[in-house]
Amino acid sequence: MSGDHSHNDSQIDSGSRHNDSHKHKDKYKDKEHKHKDHKKDKEREKSKYSNSEHRDSSDKKHRDKDKERLKLKDGSSDKQKDKHKEKKKEERSFDGKPKKEKENGFESPFIKSEPENDFYHSPKHEKSLKRELKKGEAVTDGKKKAKKEPEEKWKWWEEERYTDGVKWKFLEHKGPVFAPPYEPLPSNVKFYYDGKYMKLSPGAEEVATFFAKMLDHEYTTKDVFRKNFFKDWRKEMTSEEKSKLTDLNKCDFSEMSEYFKAQSEARKAMTKEEKLKIKMENERILQEYGFCVMDNHKERIANFRIEPPGLFRGRGDHPKMGMLKRRIRPEDIIINCSKDSKHPKPPPGTKWKEVRHDNKVTWLVSWTENIQGSIKYIMLNPSSRIKGEKDWQKYEMARRLKKCVDRIRAQYREDWKSKEMRIRQRAVALYFIDKLALRAGNEKEEGETADTVGCCSLRVEHLTLHQEMDGQEYVVEFDFLGKDSIRYYNKVPVEKRVFKNLQLFMEDKEPEDDLFDRLNTSILNKHLQELMDGLTAKVFRTYNASITLQQQLNELTTSEDNVPAKILSYNRANRAVAILCNHQRAPPKTFEKSMQNLQTKIDAKKEQLADAKRELKSAKADAKVRRDEKSKKAVESKKKAVQRIEEQLMKLEVQATDREENKQIALGTSKLNYLDPRISVAWCKKLGVPIEKIYNKTQREKFAWAIDMAEKDYEF
DNA sequence: GCCGTCACTTAGTACTACTCCA
């Protein structure tokens, strides 16, 4: 962590999703949130796609103990062979100099493309799928798979980038995949109202099945959920149904629920052949709809399926939980592609809402959802050029912050003393964002979402000031619900001046009043913009996460450690970041059981080790008496056995420690979104840890740019 | 300067497919 950046373990221990209820703010207005139709069409129509256009610390106890243990054996065999090909010595800059103009012949290239496509489209691929299933070979990580990865990947990071907001010049795709139509229930699956069988109309039946599918979920017991569901369900009923079905409590969905459970079981029990058939069909759909062509390159689409209808499941105490998420039809869909591409066709007898050609945006398909009125998009996979460039840019921005963060910190410390309240508030808020990695905290429309806050939207009730606590002075106790209604709980000692300011901000205020009443994210970001070009509140999160990882890796790992020890340390560094960013998860349902199993394994291994040691001892004694070759060999083999078991035991123990420490912490979020991948790549290269130990296949694809460009001496 | 809209990133969870071990 940077400088005084510390956080409290209590953050995780007590962290959980909470259902606080809060009073409403006056300033919120009760407005219908509706989106107007898009306006800039004319402008968009003007877009040109000419090719000639420019291309432009609680861990410490464990840590020491485990390290000691792991140091015992250095798996020198684990040392990675230096397989990295020679690369440019200089680190490439994001704004790197333009390379040679690339020729762009944007004729519809769905068919032609990289070698991998040929593979996927060939009968050979189908055969290989079948073979895999037959052999039970994994279509995941591992040696077998590694061979299949195409040799030549497009290195977009070595090419020139577009400027002036142009995202692409050619874009062709097949449009979205719609949710399958509703299949009515078989006649033997019945719905009962007030104990009596009732045949539902298809529309009402479909919505009823959404509820039935969730019957075992806690959601369906919540009043808000039930109320919203029933209200929306009634809208789908015939007038006759409406008059009869007036009380949700009298509705009996149990047969439906049983039917879906049985279906799910049947799916699990399918034969290999049936499963293969489904797999192949999915693969076919993926091949047809899962890729697009963007500027002569075939790119993977992230979410090409339209969200199916169902019941809205908000997070936390969401006022709209249970509402009906309606079915999206072609008439709701806006297609975005280039003029000169082969436009996707709507299903027979239907029309798209609109086909537009806006190359200033990255999305392929969009529609407006009915719950919040927000727009949903189909976009490209994280491994695509368009996402990768943005990611790279994000980390470059964070690195720029690194260069001026001292000046910014000095400035906000100075501002704590300002005569102006708004400046003091801004400075204290920025201090929290920097020190605690809090999110900016945009204002939210009341009644539309769960009551969650970020830094700028903190209320008086979210903080408790302690002049002294647990032997520390000026402690601020935070307790609020952040994004996704994840609880943020932390006790932080702050500087006296911050403490005094907070007292001032809270003076004469009610608990539900804003802590920073003279501040919002727009004001804060405008100020940050003045301090550094492009700086916003969220850059601090990226910066602090990445710098923390780098510092922790330096602190925790040495080249003498063996690979498992290094990985344990990496996970601990990753964990420090996850704690800083408050990335939590619900403990896995099977956690206790799996820990028990692991402990059983450890105990058995210990016994096995004791046995092996005894055998070694007796073999030694035997060899001493006999003094022949045979007994010498026996001693050697027993020694090896002991060694092998010790290694196995160590591995299990490391696994147990790692799992225990990860119980409530989600490492994935920070790894994927906050940690400059070049830090991890450089660390792997420097310490001889295979990159596969840190990043799985998907992650390696996302971070291909970093894996290719970062050398072992890379510094964030 | 405020507000609404839009585009895009970040987030946790549910489900599925795979691995490993008896």
Added chain:
DNA sequence: TGGAGTAGTACTAAGTGACGGC
């Protein structure tokens, strides 16, 4: 070989922040 446990993936909600109009 089958089942339990887990890692990986798909899904989609919930944030951030830019921008334009009034």
